[in-house]
Amino acid sequence: MHRDTDDLKLIDRILAGEQNVYAQLVERHKNYAFTIAMRILQSRPDAEEAAQDAFVKAYHNLARFNREAKFSTWLYRIVFNTAVSYRRKQKKELQSIENTIVAYDQDSEKMLEKKDKSRFLQMGLAKLNEADRVAITLFYLKEMSLEEIGNITGMMPNTVKVRIHRARLRLAEEMKNILSHEALSL
Amino acid sequence: MLEYIDGTLNADEAAELIHLAEARPELKNRLRELQALNSYFTGHAVRQPSKNFTQQVMARLDQYPRQAGQPIWKNIMLLAGIVVTAGIAAWLVSLGLFDGTARIDLNSVMFQKVPIKQSLPSFSFDGKTIVNAIIIFNLVIAFFLLVRTVLRPWFQRRSRLHF
Numbered sequence: 334m335h336r337d338t339d340d341l342k343l344i345d346r347i348l349a350g351e352q353n354v355y356a357q358l359v360e361r362h363k364n365y366a367f368t369i370a371m372r373i374l375q376s377r378p379d380a381e382e383a384a385q386d387a388f389v390k391a392y393h394n395l396a397r398f399n400r401e402a403k404f405s406t407w408l409y410r411i412v413f414n415t416a417v418s419y420r421r422k423q424k425k426e427l428q429s430i431e432n433t434i435v436a437y438d439q440d441s442e443k444m445l446e447k448k449d450k451s452r453f454l455q456m457g458l459a460k461l462n463e464a465d466r467v468a469i470t471l472f473y474l475k476e477m478s479l480e481e482i483g484n485i486t487g488m489m490p491n492t493v494k495v496r497i498h499r500a501r502l503r504l505a506e507e508m509k510n511i512l513s514h515e516a517l518s519l
Numbered sequence: 520m521l522e523y524i525d526g527t528l529n530a531d532e533a534a535e536l537i538h539l540a541e542a543r544p545e546l547k548n549r550l551r552e553l554q555a556l557n558s559y560f561t562g563h564a565v566r567q568p569s570k571n572f573t574q575q576v577m578a579r580l581d582q583y584p585r586q587a588g589q590p591i592w593k594n595i596m597l598l599a600g601i602v603v604t605a606g607i608a609a610w611l612v613s614l615g616l617f618d619g620t621a622r623i624d625l626n627s628v629m630f631q632k633v634p635i636k637q638s639l640p641s642f643s644f645d646g647k648t649i650v651n652a653i654i655i656f657n658l659v660i661a662f663f664l665l666v667r668t669v670l671r672p673w674f675q676r677r678s679r680l681h682f
Binding site: 352353355356359360363364365367368371380381384385388389392393454469470473474498501502504505508509 | 521549552553556557559560564565566567568569572573575576577579580582
């Protein structure tokens, strides 16, 4: 609540002409924005590009933000739509799981346990569709209600609840399969 | 099980689930898998962009909007020109300017000085029909131009930003 009020105060200053204040809003929301874009595009450079584009769009349409919802929800909706647009323009297909393994193996031989878990999680997430990936990510961020997640992804709150539930179960199943495969290949 | 992990079960329901899981190894394993996923995801949900992310955003603020094609006002001018031209042509047709039939004799057009053994065909044109066809063709182009350059961008902007 306090953070939402701070956002609105910053927005008032930006609309009054203090362009450089927008950097504070970007700093505050860049991680979540990038995370959403990353879940959809699954490519770091593309996610950075899409997230930056979304922030620029949000800046130039700040006057249209009607304040009925939180600024973060409005912004993440723009990020979601921008990333989906980028996704549609992408010519290349999603990396297959095999390609993901090869890329990580080529990057480093000193894989820590933390990086292993991250790799397996990415592999599991790749099996979900983009809306489920974003919904499950926003759910685990624990800062948004089902209604807000629905507003960002364009789904009804009840649909969000069901999809998150199914996505968590599916992800657990995929992770189990991936870890079994990894264990057998050692 | 997910509700137990999320902490939304009451004490009795949670106790019943634990009891069931203790009695059935497959349930216990499943619960462990879901808890492991939950704990990892909770700690690693947020990703971080590059360190100069904010700097890059601020540098791009003045570059928006990117001109992907012609400015919209040029497209509207082109659209207006097509509509006006089509309107003038239709008015001239209504005045009867293109009534009547024209004939083109290929013999006189192509071989005026060279003697030929076999005469070539001649073609007659109904001017009114041809001009009407041109007017309709131009109106179809105008319609596509209206949709692609004016209506679609407008609706896309509205759907992205209206909340």
